[in-house]
Amino acid sequence: MSVENGIGVSVKRKEDQRFITGNGKYLDDINKFGQTHGHFLRSPYAFAKIKNIDLSAAKTAPGVVDIFTGADMTADGIGGLICGWGINSKDGSPHVAPPHPCLATDTVKHVGDQVAFIVAETLQQAKDAAELIDVDYEELKSVTDVRQAAAAGAPQVHEEAAGNQCYDWEIGDKAAVDAAFTNAHHITKIDLINNRVSPNPMEPRAALGEYDPGTGEYTLHTTSQNPHVARLLLSAFVGVAPENKLRVIAPDVGGGFGTKIFLYAEETTAVWASKRVGRPIKWTADRSESFLTDAHGRDHATHAEMAFDADGHILGFRVSTKANMGAYLSTFASAVPTYLYATLLNGQYKMPCIYAEVQALFTNTTPVDAYRGAGRPEATYVVERIMERAARDMNMDPTELRLKNFIQPDAYPYETPVIMTYDTGDYPLTMTTAKDMIDYTGFAARKAKSAANGKLRGIGSSAYIEACGIAPSAAVGSLGAGVGLWESAEVRFNPTGSVTVFTGSHSHGQGHETTFAQLIADQLGVPFESIEVVHGDTTKVPFGMGTYGSRSLAVGGSAITKAADKIVEKAKKIAAHLMEASADDIEHSHGVFSVAGTDKQLTIGEIAFAAYVPHNYPADLEPGLAENAFYDPLNFTFPAGTHIAEVEIDPDTGVVEVVDWAAADDFGNVINPMIVEGQVHGGVAQGIGQALLEGVVYDDDSGQLLTGSYMDYCMPRADNFPNFRVETTNTPCPSNPLGVKGCGEAGAIAAPAALMNAITDALGKEIDMPATSEKVWRAAQNA
Amino acid sequence: MEMSGEELINAPKEQVWAALNDPEVLRQAIPGCQSVDKTDDTSFAATVKVKIGPVKATFKGQVTLSNIDAPNGYTITGEGKGGAAGFGKGGADISLSDTDGGTLLSYNVKASVGGKMAQIGSRLIDSTAKKLAGDFFKNFNELVSVSKSEEPPAVEENIPAPAAPTSDTENSQEPTSASWMKPSILIPVAICVAAVLYFLSQNS
Numbered sequence: 006m007s008v009e010n011g012i013g014v015s016v017k018r019k020e021d022q023r024f025i026t027g028n029g030k031y032l033d034d035i036n037k038f039g040q041t042h043g044h045f046l047r048s049p050y051a052f053a054k055i056k057n058i059d060l061s062a063a064k065t066a067p068g069v070v071d072i073f074t075g076a077d078m079t080a081d082g083i084g085g086l087i088c089g090w091g092i093n094s095k096d097g098s099p100h101v102a103p104p105h106p107c108l109a110t111d112t113v114k115h116v117g118d119q120v121a122f123i124v125a126e127t128l129q130q131a132k133d134a135a136e137l138i139d140v141d142y143e144e145l146k147s148v149t150d151v152r153q154a155a156a157a158g159a160p161q162v163h164e165e166a167a168g169n170q171c172y173d174w175e176i177g178d179k180a181a182v183d184a185a186f187t188n189a190h191h192i193t194k195i196d197l198i199n200n201r202v203s204p205n206p207m208e209p210r211a212a213l214g215e216y217d218p219g220t221g222e223y224t225l226h227t228t229s230q231n232p233h234v235a236r237l238l239l240s241a242f243v244g245v246a247p248e249n250k251l252r253v254i255a256p257d258v259g260g261g262f263g264t265k266i267f268l269y270a271e272e273t274t275a276v277w278a279s280k281r282v283g284r285p286i287k288w289t290a291d292r293s294e295s296f297l298t299d300a301h302g303r304d305h306a307t308h309a310e311m312a313f314d315a316d317g318h319i320l321g322f323r324v325s326t327k328a329n330m331g332a333y334l335s336t337f338a339s340a341v342p343t344y345l346y347a348t349l350l351n352g353q354y355k356m357p358c359i360y361a362e363v364q365a366l367f368t369n370t371t372p373v374d375a376y377r378g379a380g381r382p383e384a385t386y387v388v389e390r391i392m393e394r395a396a397r398d399m400n401m402d403p404t405e406l407r408l409k410n411f412i413q414p415d416a417y418p419y420e421t422p423v424i425m426t427y428d429t430g431d432y433p434l435t436m437t438t439a440k441d442m443i444d445y446t447g448f449a450a451r452k453a454k455s456a457a458n459g460k461l462r463g464i465g466s467s468a469y470i471e472a473c474g475i476a477p478s479a480a481v482g483s484l485g486a487g488v489g490l491w492e493s494a495e496v497r498f499n500p501t502g503s504v505t506v507f508t509g510s511h512s513h514g515q516g517h518e519t520t521f522a523q524l525i526a527d528q529l530g531v532p533f534e535s536i537e538v539v540h541g542d543t544t545k546v547p548f549g550m551g552t553y554g555s556r557s558l559a560v561g562g563s564a565i566t567k568a569a570d571k572i573v574e575k576a577k578k579i580a581a582h583l584m585e586a587s588a589d590d591i592e593h594s595h596g597v598f599s600v601a602g603t604d605k606q607l608t609i610g611e612i613a614f615a616a617y618v619p620h621n622y623p624a625d626l627e628p629g630l631a632e633n634a635f636y637d638p639l640n641f642t643f644p645a646g647t648h649i650a651e652v653e654i655d656p657d658t659g660v661v662e663v664v665d666w667a668a669a670d671d672f673g674n675v676i677n678p679m680i681v682e683g684q685v686h687g688g689v690a691q692g693i694g695q696a697l698l699e700g701v702v703y704d705d706d707s708g709q710l711l712t713g714s715y716m717d718y719c720m721p722r723a724d725n726f727p728n729f730r731v732e733t734t735n736t737p738c739p740s741n742p743l744g745v746k747g748c749g750e751a752g753a754i755a756a757p758a759a760l761m762n763a764i765t766d767a768l769g770k771e772i773d774m775p776a777t778s779e780k781v782w783r784a785a786q787n788a
Numbered sequence: 789m790e791m792s793g794e795e796l797i798n799a800p801k802e803q804v805w806a807a808l809n810d811p812e813v814l815r816q817a818i819p820g821c822q823s824v825d826k827t828d829d830t831s832f833a834a835t836v837k838v839k840i841g842p843v844k845a846t847f848k849g850q851v852t853l854s855n856i857d858a859p860n861g862y863t864i865t866g867e868g869k870g871g872a873a874g875f876g877k878g879g880a881d882i883s884l885s886d887t888d889g890g891t892l893l894s895y896n897v898k899a900s901v902g903g904k905m906a907q908i909g910s911r912l913i914d915s916t917a918k919k920l921a922g923d924f925f926k927n928f929n930e931l932v933s934v935s936k937s938e939e940p941p942a943v944e945e946n947i948p949a950p951a952a953p954t955s956d957t958e959n960s961q962e963p964t965s966a967s968w969m970k971p972s973i974l975i976p977v978a979i980c981v982a983a984v985l986y987f988l989s990q991n992s
Contacts, residue, residue, distance in 0.1 A: 046872070047903075048903075049874040049875055049902045049903025049904070050902060050903075116902070116903065116906075116907070132872065135871070135872055136871040136872055293904060293907055293908060296907065297907065704900075704906065706900070707900050707902060707906070709900075709901070709902050709903075709906035709907070709910075710906065710907050711906060711907070711910050713904075713906070713907025713908055713910075714907065714908045716908070716911060717910065717911060
């Protein structure tokens with residue numbers, strides 16, 4: 006029986022009403038009585054010693070309340086920021102995690118590094134005062150490129166990190182791979198740059214810190230994807246306040262894409278300083294600060310080799326990657342190029358053996374951490390570029406080479422050589438579905454037509470896989486994670502039958518208020534409009550690990566389902582009492598409880614009322630109808646699919662037009678098809694942006710950020726995209742009660758390889774991302 | 789950023805030299821220049837207000853001269869701090885030579901900017917430098933002409949110079965703004981300051 010506004014229905018997003026009418030309440034919309042404004046003085050140098058900071062003129066400037074430097078935080082016992090995932094190098098040594106102070110003490114290590122925090126009556130006064138701070142810098146030679154950072158004689162970003170190395174990590178069986186290569190019939194080699202990108206959420210990061218001297222409690226409003234994790238870090242590691250004296254609220258948040266997972270210096274400084282000045286302090290990043298300080302994504306340089314037998318079957322895969330960490334280790338930076346990357350290098354294929362090594366390096370750049378897909382787009386990019394290239398080398402159709410090597414639908418569970426156990430999937434189905442969607446067989450005719458018009462046409466595929474639903478706590482703990490990755494929920498009936506759902510997941514654009522309400526509408530038969538979803542406040546929600554890694558539905562939704570199951574169990578007991586039957590005889594379906602074989606029934610609303618007004622109630626049962634649940638996933642989920650891109654290139658201008666896009670994705674069960682399609686659209690758009698337009702550029706010599714505004718950092722627009730063809734297939738996930746896999750990152754994971762394969766197909770030569778018009782034009786001219 | 793080129797100054801070398809050695813002339817000629825103070829024989833401090841696209845700031849520049857070969861050339865290096873706007877630094881080799889129609893000022897500049905100027909204004913640096921240099925030469929030419937009229941001996945000596953433009957129609961257009969559209973010297977900050985200080989140093 007399908008339920009109105011239940012599972013599988015494209016319910017319109019209820020939160021959009023407030024967003025599109027200007028009634029969303031984002032952090033900068035919040036103001037407190039007596040509020041002051043904070044502003045950070047930032048380093049204009051990529052790498053410099055601070056010889057002296059003279060605050061004397063600035064401290065007496067109009068409106069200045071106080072000014073803080075790193076020395077003040079140190080004196081107050083405030084620690085630096087930490088990385089929450091430990092990675093061990095090949096030799097067993099732990100990764101190098103140099104100090105990451107919120108405000109610089111004796112050196113600045115990237116342009117934009119925080120030097121001083123000015124608190125004033127108005128933002129303008131704070132900025133004016135910043136002009137009066139005299140910092141005596143001694144500029145040092147900097148390094149920004151990851152390959153140069155690894156070179157002998159490169160400037161040393163941290164004393165602690167010899168050769169700028171954070172870690173040199175490996176996974177897989179080197180000997181087996183070496184043996185496979187000696188027996189290979191064909192070997193394809195490729196060198197790839199995965200360009201550094203800036204996440205660019207629409208809402209910049211912001212923080213509002215306040216301290217209540219009466220209770221000794223701090224409250225931090227912050228643009229976070231995981232407020233509980235922020236509280237945990239602020240309390241346990243930074244030492245601002247114990248968790249019971251620290252409330253973290255993430256209100257409406259306008260996009261995150263990963264960059265709002267992390268704990269940053271700004272909110273840490275703002276909440277700490279609010280006690281020092283005795284007044285609330287608000288800080289909101291301007292767009293320049295976003296470019297300078299929001300953790301960037303990607304930035305890998307990779308060499309990969311794949312060995313094949315005479316029939317085109319994969320024999321072995323060898324990958325060597327240099328990953329740029331930036332100037333400091335961000336919150337989860339170390340995990341991204343290791344356990345979120347190399348564990349997915351198996352792709353959708355039967356690979357007998359894999360060996361990958363990853364060297365992570367420090368540079369004088371903004372820290373790099375998770376960005377939509379986090380490691381998995383980098384893995385897919387390597388696997389799918391080399392598969393396409395290998396097919397061309399061997400004169401095979403690239404889709405046929407993939408079909409020949411796919412793990413077959415009857416092979417699950419499938420253990421890869423890089424520690425993952427794929428639970429279910431049907432890769433041939435998504436591939437053939439995508440080919441049908443885009444009329445793959447008709448491509449030759451379309452290419453001929455383009456050629457007749459003087460245009461180059463190309464088609465390229467990307468058969469991606471990701472590990473989502475992050476993650477089983479024991480598994481990630483064994484790999485170095487400093488936290489568990491379960492999720493919590495509370496389903497609370499109100500006496501009149503409406504429901505409030507509290508979730509530790511955090512919505513910053515994903516539509517949780519709608520999707521999670523659909524779950525409860527379906528499972529408990531409560532009208533959709535009578536369900537409220539509450540998230541983002543550590544004092545309201547029991548606990549939460551937040552939203553990233555396409556985990557909200559698979560883990561957070563499962564926690565809600567588990568709480569709903571508890572509700573049903575209790576409601577059955579109440580119903581049995583009220584209907585004078587045995588609890589074993591009570592049947593439940595979508596909120597209706599009936600006595601088996603009779604027409605006696607009660608609705609969940611009637612039962613909720615009885616639970617809160619227990620005049621006629623089981624003597625051995627607690628009143629009330631509210632249940633908590635924690636859910637720890639049994640395995641990762643493995644969304645997978647095929648995207649196929651088709652492009653037409655004008656060789657005279659180098660302009661790439663993405664003329665068609667087919668996305669066939671297996672997300673398992675789908676709760677709201679419209680929201681899923683929107684997530685695919687958004688992900689593909691970001692992937693196309695990375696492949697075609699976006700790229701963070703630092704000046705090699707000075708270390709200056711040259712792409713610091715939208716004049717120089719090119720974001721994709723609607724006219725860069727075709728109408729996307731999106732379809733889903735379904736092999737339900739066996740490891741969670743909803744059978745869902747997650748869809749938030751798929752597009753960004755699949756798209757770059759598909760698009761670059763199409764572009765290189767059209768050009769007949771390899772180029773790196775971003776495929777700007779200039780780069781494409783040069784390649785086309787030299788064809 | 790690297791830039792090189794030359795500018796025709798509509799006056800003979802000695803007069804250019806004299807005028808350029810007048811700090812007040814330089815202060816007036818450099819766009820946005822508020823003050824020029826000599827700190828020692830080969831060093832100067834200057835304050836210049838500059839706007840590059842959306843970035844507006846007051847730069848305090850420290851400039852040092854070397855390889856001084858009066859009145860023929862010098863090397864100038866300097867750095868200007870613009871607070872939140874960032875900084876500019878660089879150096880230039882500049883030389884003066886006699887030519888038809890006046891004095892040819894040749895320059896070879898290397899400069900870089902940092903902080904917000906690099907972040908937001910990097911694509912505007914070249915065009916801003918061009919405009920600042922154009923403004924500088926326009927102001928400077930006007931100032932040189934004024935000083936000629938006020939100084940009879942100089943005027944006497946320099947009669948051939950003003951005459952040159954009128955005797956050569958092609959050259960006559962050179963001193964107009966059109967000629968200053970050529971790639972010009974000074975980067976937003978360091979360059980302006982550099983030119984000023986160069987001339988100041990000659991005065992010393």
